[in-house]
Amino acid sequence: NAGVTQTPKFRVLKTGQSMTLLCAQDMNHEYMYWYRQDPGMGLRLIHYSVGEGTTAKGEVPDGYNVSRLKKQNFLLGLESAAPSQTSVYFCASAQGYEQFFGPGTRLTVL
Amino acid sequence: SQQGEEDPQALSIQEGENATMNCSYKTSINNLQWYRQNSGRGLVHLILIRSNEREKHSGRLRVTLDTSKKSSSLLITASRAADTASYFCATDVQGAQKLVFGQGTRLTINP
Numbered sequence: 001n002a003g004v005t006q007t008p009k010f011r012v013l014k015t016g017q018s019m020t021l022l023c024a025q026d027m028n029h030e031y032m033y034w035y036r037q038d039p040g041m042g043l044r045l046i047h048y049s050v051g052e053g054t055t056a057k058g059e060v061p062d063g064y065n066v067s068r069l070k071k072q073n074f075l076l077g078l079e080s081a082a083p084s085q086t087s088v089y090f091c092a093s094a095q096g097y098e099q100f101f102g103p104g105t106r107l108t109v110l
Numbered sequence: 111s112q113q114g115e116e117d118p119q120a121l122s123i124q125e126g127e128n129a130t131m132n133c134s135y136k137t138s139i140n141n142l143q144w145y146r147q148n149s150g151r152g153l154v155h156l157i158l159i160r161s162n163e164r165e166k167h168s169g170r171l172r173v174t175l176d177t178s179k180k181s182s183s184l185l186i187t188a189s190r191a192a193d194t195a196s197y198f199c200a201t202d203v204q205g206a207q208k209l210v211f212g213q214g215t216r217l218t219i220n221p
Binding site: 004031033035040041042043044045048050058059090092097098099100101102103104 | 114119140141143150151152153154155158198202207208209210211212213214
């Protein structure tokens, strides 16, 4: 089992460009989450999903959109990237209380 | 805002010593979890303690929970160089299907 995978691992964008981060899990988990982690800080929840076809806002949702069309995939979109969105993005999935994390995507917005 | 506040922010000890990290939170919780993050990696779940438990052990890890003080501590005994990492507490807030993470403690074990 691959667990939780994230694509891409690194990306550099210019201000105003758009992109989609892909998260995939092969554990048949119902819950999926997108976090961002900034230097010296813990993780902050962007959006999450409690099942296929559902999404909900987290703590810092502005500037991001998500979709969960398939149970195993959770997409995070940036429609118009801003320098403030420079961060490391982590996806996680869960069936019970424990969350399983992907390796992260390092995004730089110039 | 962050639910959890961790203390200390950074801790450096010698190999073989014990390391203690503390976490305080603000609202009622279902459970509290501790995660480890090695540099450049994702988080890995270490241990979960439920709101009706006071202490839990897993190998060299010992977690305590005091719901009256809204605080928890993580003790790592007989530390090893491989324990060097950042440690985060995360609270599962009642009624929510999500975790709220603290800012983390950066632990360095010196050989």
